[in-house]
Amino acid sequence: MAAVGLLIAQSTLNKGIGKTVYLAPDNYLVKQARAEASKLGITTTEDPHNPGFLAARTVLVTNYQKLINGKSQFGVVGDGKHPVDLGVVVVDDAHAALARTEDQFRLRVPFGHDAYQDLLDLFREDLRSQAPNALADLEARDFSALATIPFWAWSDKNEQVLKILHPHRGDDAFKFAWPLIAQVLPLCSATATSTAIEIRPSCPPIDRIPSFARARRRVYLTATLADDSALVTDFQADPALVARPITPGSAADLGERMILAPIALNTNLDNDAVRWLAREYADGDRDGDGDGDRDADPINVVVLVPRAQAAAAWKPYADRTHHVQDLAAGVKELQEGHVGLVVMVNKYDGVDLPADACRLLILDGIPRPLDAVERRESVALADSPVRLAREIQRIEQGMGRGVRDSEDYCAVLLLGANLALALHEPRHLQLFSPATQAQLALSREIAEQIHGGGLNDVRHALEACLTRDPRWTGRSRRALAEIRYTQLGTVRPGRWRCVKPST
Numbered sequence: 001m002a003a004v005g006l007l008i009a010q011s012t013l014n015k016g017i018g019k020t021v022y023l024a025p026d027n028y029l030v031k032q033a034r035a036e037a038s039k040l041g042i043t044t045t046e047d048p049h050n051p052g053f054l055a056a057r058t059v060l061v062t063n064y065q066k067l068i069n070g071k072s073q074f075g076v077v078g079d080g081k082h083p084v085d086l087g088v089v090v091v092d093d094a095h096a097a098l099a100r101t102e103d104q105f106r107l108r109v110p111f112g113h114d115a116y117q118d119l120l121d122l123f124r125e126d127l128r129s130q131a132p133n134a135l136a137d138l139e140a141r142d143f144s145a146l147a148t149i150p151f152w153a154w155s156d157k158n159e160q161v162l163k164i165l166h167p168h169r170g171d172d173a174f175k176f177a178w179p180l181i182a183q184v185l186p187l188c189s190a191t192a193t194s195t196a197i198e199i200r201p202s203c204p205p206i207d208r209i210p211s212f213a214r215a216r217r218r219v220y221l222t223a224t225l226a227d228d229s230a231l232v233t234d235f236q237a238d239p240a241l242v243a244r245p246i247t248p249g250s251a252a253d254l255g256e257r258m259i260l261a262p263i264a265l266n267t268n269l270d271n272d273a274v275r276w277l278a279r280e281y282a283d284g285d286r287d288g289d290g291d292g293d294r295d296a297d298p299i300n301v302v303v304l305v306p307r308a309q310a311a312a313a314w315k316p317y318a319d320r321t322h323h324v325q326d327l328a329a330g331v332k333e334l335q336e337g338h339v340g341l342v343v344m345v346n347k348y349d350g351v352d353l354p355a356d357a358c359r360l361l362i363l364d365g366i367p368r369p370l371d372a373v374e375r376r377e378s379v380a381l382a383d384s385p386v387r388l389a390r391e392i393q394r395i396e397q398g399m400g401r402g403v404r405d406s407e408d409y410c411a412v413l414l415l416g417a418n419l420a421l422a423l424h425e426p427r428h429l430q431l432f433s434p435a436t437q438a439q440l441a442l443s444r445e446i447a448e449q450i451h452g453g454g455l456n457d458v459r460h461a462l463e464a465c466l467t468r469d470p471r472w473t474g475r476s477r478r479a480l481a482e483i484r485y486t487q488l489g490t491v492r493p494g495r496w497r498c499v500k501p502s503t
Contacts, residue, residue, distance in 0.1 A: 002036045005090040005221045009059045010042050017216055018087020019053060022061045025096040025349070028328050032352065033061050033092065048073050048084070056087065064091075064100045067212060070179035074211035079179065083210040088217040091235075095222050095393055096349050098230050105204040107177040109165075109197045118164045119190075119197050126153035127192075141194045149190040158186045180208050203233045254435050255403030256476045258465040259412040259443040261420035266452055271313070271364070271415050273455055278303070278413075279317045281360050282341040286459065299359040299466070300334050301341045304348055304398050306365045311343050314364070318343045327351070334358065349397040354404035359466060361402040364415040366394050392431040395422055399436070409473075411465045413458075438479045 009020045022044075024030045030046060037044045037059065044061045045053055052058030067074055067089075075083035091097045109115045120138065127135040130150050137145035154161070162185060169178045181188060184201045191198050207213040213236065220231055228245070231237040262269045280286060284298035303318070305311045311321050319340035322330035324347055333339055334357040344351070348366070395414075402410030414420060422428040423440055432440065446464070450457035464472040 001221050002033050002092060003040060005092050005219065006033065006037045006040060006042050006059065008219055009088060009090050010040075012088040012217065013056055013059065016056070018085060019056045020059045020088050020090070021067065021086055021215075022059055022090045022092065023064050023067060023097065024061065024092050025100060026063055026324070028324070029092070030061050030063055031328065037061065064097050065104060068101055068104045068206075068209055070176045072209060072211075074209065076179050077183075077208050077210060083214070086211050086215040088219060089212055089215045090219045090221065092221050093349055094220040094231065095397065097220075098234050101204055101206070101234055102200070105177065105180050106198055106200040107165075107181055108173060109199070110173055111195050113168070113171075113173060115164050115168055116197055119161070120192065122157060122160055122164065123149050123153055123192075126150050138192055138194060143194055145192075145194045147192045149192060151189065154188070154190055155186060161185065180205065183208070206234065206236050254480055255405055255408035255410065256465070256473065256480075257399065257403055257410055257412055257439050257443075258446065258462065258472070258476075259399065259414065259423065259440055260447060260458065260461060261414040261423050262455075262458055263415070263417060264420040264424060265447055265450060265458065266454065269455060269458070274362070274413060274415060274458075275314060275317050277455055277459065278341055278360065278362055281462075282319070286463070298338055298340070300339055300353075300357055301360040301362065302334070302353055302358040302402065303341065303343045303362045303364055304401070305343060306346055308345055310365055311345050314341075314343045317341055321345065322347075331357075348394050348401075351401050352404055353402050354408055358402035358410060360411050360413070360462070361399065362413045362415065363395065363398045363419060366391060366398070366419065388428060389431050392422060392428055395419065396432055396436055409465060409468075411462045434483045435480060438483050439476070442475060442479045 005022060009022050012018070012020050022033060024033050034044045034046070042059060043052065043057070044059045046060070046062055047053070048060055048062070048066070050058060050060070053060045066072075070076060071079075073084075074086075075081040109119065124135065126149065127138075127147050131147050134145065134147035138147055165174070165178075165185075166182075168174050169182070181199065181201055184205050185199075188199050188201045212218070218235065218237065220235070220237070228242045231242050232239050262274050278301045281299055282301045284296050286296040303314055305314070308323075311318075315321070319342060320330060320333075321343040323345045327344065327347060330342060330344070331351060331353065334342060334353060338356075353361075399412050402408075402412070414423065423444070429437060429440065446461050450461055463469070
């Protein structure tokens with residue numbers, strides 16, 4: 001997908017439409033995109049002051065935060081800078097861009113900051129009336145404390161809020177968010193926890209970044225966005241255009257996956273048994289006799305976990321454990337040869353593990369909301385399609401790490417009851433992309449044949465994929481060849497009707 005975005009960016013330069021920016025989620029993916037561009041013969045830079053970029057001859061590849069922040073080098077409304085005029089902005093991994101953009105428009109007032117206690121004192125009686133137990137948790141510094149400041153109280157006391165926050169606008173905790181939300185403060189919601197008070201508008205006022213809002217073209221690349229309405233609410237995209245996305249003709253160009261959830265096959269299969277199975281595959285001991293002898297070629301096994309605590313359970317089995325800061329070296333090592341069993345912490349998107357870099361992929365849980373607004377929304381939207389869509393999107397992103405083209409293949413294991421539910425519950429299934437739904441349906445047929453079996457049955461099923469059994473590969477190719485992507489985006493009426501503030 002990066003190659004497609006880079007070619008779009010270069011074609012914009014070729015047509016003389018103007019300066020071109022390619023946005024990636026983080027610095028690791030910036031380097032990855034630049035490496036891809038080099039292969040394509042496309043000249044890039046990471047420096048927004050580069051003469052080639054300013055002359056519309058070179059593609060600027062940078063991360064979302066470089067463009068979208070209250071001190072943006074591209075200009076923010078009211079900062080006195082002349083905004084950089086852009087021809088096109090290509091947003092790679094748009095699903096990740098949505099989360100990061102919302103985060104950029106979020107002001108966190110940390111506990112211990114003078115404004116934290118002032119705000120809590122200002123709304124103490126409102127919280128006492130609305131949620132006395134939540135207030136007691138906040139005052140007791142309970143880690144799980146969560147209290148939403150009533151919107152009517154926030155609106156009524158907005159002048160006092162401004163007096164509390166404005167003197168701190170230059171503080172480190174404020175300076176990157178304050179210029180983005182100051183003008184929409186009355187429209188924001190506020191949530192208090194024991195660690196911070198978080199203030200966020202319902203819809204990011206993206207027009208505070210005029211370079212982005214006024215770009216002649218904006219292109220969003222994504223493979224797993226279940227609800228396209230978010231592009232309208234967060235990026236002020238045209239609903240009519242979002243409803244008519246450009247999609248592939250069929251899913252035949254996608255790679256092959258067998259996707260199994262051991263706990264759904266047999267509730268007696270515990271996670272440690274699956275971890276031991278993964279270790280055996282990494283060592284090449286695949287006959288299940290437990291003698292430790294190599295009877296097949298060892299493979300790279302990659303495990304995705306949501307946080308460090310989950311990684312700890314894999315420590316006795318893992319050869320490497322990587323966090324985001326050392327991920328680039330870890331991915332490079334996998335791409336260059338056999339490593340063994342590698343655990344990656346909290347990285348479910350933007351990692352390419354083609355071919356032998358990953359033949360067995362394991363998802364051991366998915367990230368849960370940690371910040372105040374997301375925790376509040378997860379409670380309020382506990383059984384809603386919106387929350388389910390977000391969760392399914394993360395699962396699908398994770399499952400896609402090991403298959404990168406039509407000739408690629410990978411077996412996928414999902415650990416835990418929540419992930420197993422996503423493979424079988426109809427409300428969850430319908431939120432996956434058509435291609436993934438087809439692969440899940442085929443995998444369920446395999447699962448039904450070994451239902452109730454033990455670890456050896458799981459091993460035999462995996463072998464059909466990993467040893468390229470023609471009975472499996474033929475059915476897998478046929479299942480994808482029959483899939484056609486919908487030609488219509490999902491833009492739900494009313495979802496995108498946010499109040500647009502005056503700038």
